[in-house]
Amino acid sequence: MAEPDTTIWRRLLALPNESRAKTILVAFLVSAACAALVSGATVVLRPIQTANRAAEEQARIEALVRGIPGMADLLTRSGGQLSTVVIDLETGRAAENVTPATLETALSDPDNWTGLDPAADLAGLGQRPDFAQVFLLREGDDVSLILLPLSGQGYGGRIDAIMALRGDTNTIAGLAVTRHAETPGLGGRIDEGAWQASFPGTLLRDEAGEMRFRVARGPASGVHEVDGITGATRTGRGVTNMVRFWLGPDGYGPFLDAIRRGGF
C-alpha cells in the first residue's frame, strides 16, 4: 500500500522546480505546514495566556483602587474587600441566576446578548452582553466606589478598560486600560499613567443630567473633559464613545439609577 504513495511522492519531488505543478505543490505544502504550526501553538498556549490576562486584570483593578486618593483608607475601613456583583444591564438589578463563577458560561450563550441598532451603538460593539460583572465598595450602607468594565472600538481594535466612579455616580475616580491595540507611541499612550491621571475628578453629566464627558482635542477645558493625546484623535474619540455608551441608557444607566435611588 505504501509503495504507490512513495512513488507518487518521489515523482512529484523529482519534477523540475519551475514547473507549475511543483510550484503549486510546494506553496500548498509550506502553507499547510505553517498553518498547522501556528494553530497548534495558539491552541496549546491559549489557556496560559488567558490566565495571564485575568491575573493582569486583577492587578490593574487593585492598582486602580490603590491609586485613587483616599481609597487605601477606605479599603482598610471597609475590611479591604470589594464586593463583586453580576448585574442584569436591562433592569439594573443584581442578576438572579448568574454568579461571577457562571458568568462566562452565561455569556457564551448568544441568547444572553442583545443586538444594538446602529444609532445607539456608539462604542461600535454590534452587540452587548445582558450581564456584566461590577465591583462595589461600600462605606456603611452607601456605595462609595463603583468599578465598571467598559469596552469599545478604538482606532486599532477593541479597547477594554475599567472605570471607577464615586458613589455620586457622576464623578470619575479613575480609569485603567486593561487591553488595547492602539498605535504604540500615539494612541497606545492611553495605557500610560500620565494620561489616565487626568480622569479623576472629571464629571460625566451636567446639572441637567446631559452627558458631557469628552476626551478633548488638546488640553481639557472644563470639568467634563480630559486631555487629548496629540496624534491620536480617533483613539480619543473611541474612548469618548466608549464611556458615553456604557454610562448611558444602553449600558450601565439603569444600574446607576438604581444606585442613586439607594437600591443597592
Next chain:
Amino acid sequence: MARRPDVWRVLTEPLIRQNPVTLQILGICSALAVTTTMATALTMAVSLTVVLTLAAGIISSIRRHIPDSIRLIVQIVIVASLVIVIDQVLQAYLAEISRALSVYVGLITTNCLVLGRTEAYARHHPPLPAMVDAFGNGLGYSLVLLIVGGLRELFGKGELFGVVVLPLADAGGWFTPLSLMLLAPSAFFILGLLVWAIRSWWPEQAEAPEHVPPGRAEAAE
C-alpha cells in the same frame, strides 16, 4: 560543498568582523527600539536568534525543492509562522516582557537580517552549516543589542537587569541618570559610536564614500 566548511569560522565570523548590525547595518529598527533595558534586549535577541536558526534549518532542508519564482514568499511564510509561534510563547510565559516588546517581536518577520541570511546563505548550504551561520549571526545581533541595551540601562536608570548598579541621586546615591539614554535617539548615538569604533579598529570595514564633496573653491563663493 565538497569540502567541509570550517564550522568555527562560520560561527564566529559574524560576531564582530562580519557583524550583521554594525557591518551590514541590518535589523536596525528593532535594535534601536527594544534596547531601553537589558531584559527586553535579551528577550528580543533570544527570540531573533531562535527564529533565525530555525528558519535557516527549515529553508535549507527544503532548499532543493523551493521554486525560484516563489522562493521569497515561501521564506517569508516560514519566518512569519515561526515569529507568531515565538510571540505566542512569550505572551504565555513572559507576559510582562512581551508587553514591553509590544509589536517588535512581530516585526522580526520583516527584519532584513532574517531574510538576508536565509536568502544569502541557507538557500545554498546544507542544514547544519546554515544553522550554524544563522546562529552566529543571531549571536552577533544579540551582542550589539546587549551592548546598546546595557549602556542605555546603565546610564539611563543606573541599573542592569533591574538591579541597581549606580545608586541614584534621588535614592540617596550619587548618580544622576541621563534620561536621554531612555529615548530613541540615544540608541542611534551609541550604535553610531559603536560602528565608528569597530571601523577604526578594522579599517577594511569602512565603505568607500559614495559622493565626493564639491571642491573648496566652489564652497567659498
